[in-house]
Amino acid sequence: MDFLNPDIWKAALVQDWLAILVVWIVLFFGWVYGGSMLIRGWRKIAKSRRASFRFETYERGTFWTKESVWPEEIIQMRGVWHVTNISFRQVALTHFRLRGVTTEHHLLTVRGSDNPEQLLLPDEKYDVEINCAIRETEGREPKSFGADVCFRDSDGKEHWVRQVPFAYRTFSG
Helix, strand or coil: CHHHCHHHHHHHHHHCHHHHHHHHHHHHHHHHHHHHHHHHHHHHHHHHCCCCEEEEECHHHCEEEEEEECCEEEEEEEEEEEEEECCCCCEEEEEEEECCCCCEEEEEEEECCCCCCCEECCCCEEEEEEEEEECCCCCCCCCCEEEEEEEEECCCCEEEEEEEEEEECCCCC
């Protein structure tokens, strides 16, 4: 039972204190570095599980126009994007809003999807269209303006398309 003899342990500690210290340092930093690598790996996995989209604005289909609806005048806005789901998730776009503009009567449609839930499948391209109305027309001159458009997906994540150009259009009857 020399293994339990305290004199042997004291002698080993005195002789090998440097080796023991190096082992403890290696274990400590290995644990810290390995733990941070594990955390980074989990973050990468979590990030890859979120949906990501590529938006290409179809400028000929993105416009605004004035409509006379008795007794007032409203602005009707329409935007069209070719949207590609560049993630590994199936997700739906559920809502949109324009930064700095109060809109009503929101309509969001996804064409190219046979799914009634309008899921955007990975690596597939879809046509996404928005329509809405604005009641305040004072100060809006017939010209183009840019607005940031925010889409929300079924996971609650927001996807911004910055400075979308909405051109003014008139339709002659």
